[in-house]
Amino acid sequence: MTALAVTWATLLRALRDRGALFFMVLLPVAIIVVLGVTISGFDVFRVGVVPAARPGPVAQELTADLRQAPGLRTHTYESAADARTALRRAELDAVVVVPAGLDADVLDGRTVAVTVLVEPSGSAGHAAVSSVSAVVADHAARLQAARFAAEQTGGTFEGGLSAARGAEQAAAPIAVRTETVNGQSDYLPLGYSYSTPTMLVLFVFINALAGGATIVQTRRTGVYARALAAPVPARALVLGETVAYLLLALLQSALIVGVGAVAFDVDWGDPLAAGILVTLWALVGTGAGVLAGAVFRTPEQVHAVGPTVGITLGMLGGCMWPLALVPDWLSTVGHALPHAWAVDAWTALLSRDGDLSAILTDLAVLGAFAAALLALASLALRHRLNAAPER
Template sequence: MTALALTRATLTRVLRDRTALFFMVLLPVAIIVVIGVTVGGFDRFRVGLVTDAQAGPVARELAADLKDASALHTRTYDTAADARTALRRAELDAVVVVPSGLDKDIQAGRSVTVRVLVEPSGSAGHAAVSSVSAVVADHAARLQAARFAADETGGTFDDGVAAARGAERAASPIVVRAETVNGQSDFLPLGYSYSTPTMLVLFVFINALAGGAAIVQTRRTGVYARALAAPVSARTLVLGETVAYLLLALLQSVLIVGIGALAFDVAWGDPLAAAVLVTMWALVGTGAGVLAGALFRTPEQVHAVGPALGIGLGMLGGCMWPLALVPDWLRGVGHAVPQAWAVDAWTTLLSRNGDLTAILRDLAVLALFATALIGCAALALGRRLTTDSGS
């Protein structure tokens, strides 16, 4: 039996295991979707819109502008009471009540107040007011231009509105383009660009740890002992298992990267840097998985301790929330685990447009973790195989 044959046998066994495939593919994608949707709406405000069914064209146009605003996610309500109820239930950030007599007041030249209701203790509601005010101000500017056009030409207000709309369409709008130069953001982008890289870091490590149960089971069934009875060295067995777990970690990484790019439009930054980072993290996971297979005595121990340990290290390393939000002492403790360095590297690639040279320090630290884990795993598994075969 060669190392390659053992690698092939391990890969075949894992890929035929439906439970393993569920944890490798389906569960990470499901959590990516949930977290991506959850954190993807932080820059949009939920606004309830109350309009009169008999509203005139000016009121309908204001309602349409609010619905089209990119910063607002609007939902129309028939009555103000229904909208207030949704606001009290925290289903909305704010409620916009369009006055029923808006068109008549505007045509008569009277000032109109558009009410925006928010919860006093809700910070999101007060931020939503700013976005609503911007839309209302743009609409008011159009109406002022219509009033001016009507006064100058002696026509009706409706004629002035038509003239203002025509001028607005004909004029070249001023486009504001925001571009971050040498960005220094400590946060991953919102949405799927946040959940996908962090879940890659989390699940590659967790699945590698859980996969150590297969090594424990193989030890207990005496497969390694029988192999060592043949002219096969313990070093060959260790190499075969290590290569198999590395390929499995790379396979899961490629699946998450591909699904993130194709299904969720995640941009992974510089291709070379991303590939090196994925490979380095797969090596870290490989070392952890093989070490778990060497240290634990039963598969049940691996299943009980491995996922819990992986989740705990992921939380400590910033897979669940940015380390930039925690106190300095906790951030320092977090960087005692490899997850923090991997998340830092992804932040540099995705939020700062970094390249391979920008993450060299993170890669160097991950390389140290990988070397230590794989080295300890090889020594521990080799000693375990020799001890088991001797007994």
């Protein structure tokens, strides 16, 4: 019962701390949103569209195709000058200028060139040209089909264009499907499916380290010393604090998982595997946090060193970028840390549709880290509690 009382008191103290709640709830969600939006934009290009003056049906249809293209995020400009200004300000990746005489040239059978403007140093602009070219090519194919239909039936071009649209909607077009060979991928999916699990790994660990400051403060104010004089065994205090920080880590993990699933449509993969992975990572964070509370002498030391250590370990462990992109020696260094194994496990679940058997090695390594950290934390905190009172 004494351990439960310690756990309850620690939980109440943490949940009443507005600063702790900010770092536990609001900050991770904010960074998930920023990273998710940024990363999800790698395959979506910002394109300005300048419609033709007094556009006909063909020009209007081309403009509509550009606006509806899944790989383009378009914005319409009234003049090419305004679009050029936005391009120079890096507000756009490319600008498409629809020719003024597009309909007349198409009806007369002349070749039409659609101008695409890009910045000379912008790599995204040249990639955007490929997406724009694909849309224009589809539109041109429809026009060729319309001209062919008009010539064969002796009808009008407008009638052939209508028939081409109908045939295009009736017959399923050829689609390109991207599939990773053997289902293997070394990267988490882009967007929120990348930022959410990596921020879970990062912030659960950082907040656990920061929680060690509360243990240090409790030591220095003599609360533990008075409890031991009650007498309360040191193991009960250690167990109570450990359970409290484990529950806090699980609570933060549940919040991130819930927000990711509900707000950002993140699929966390196999529920059993994901649940075990979240629990083991919470144990790793708990061990690190309690160990920090036992090792550091002042709360200021925890606040100064803890976040720096947490962010550094997160960077080395693949929370900021995939370790598959770094040199082999750096990846080896990263896998000396628990973060890399946690990110590897999430990659197997989210990118390879893995189940519990696919991440058993990762879970075993994380379990070893958790056991070692919890054992060290327990021994160190009990030694602190049984030592002479601190000043």
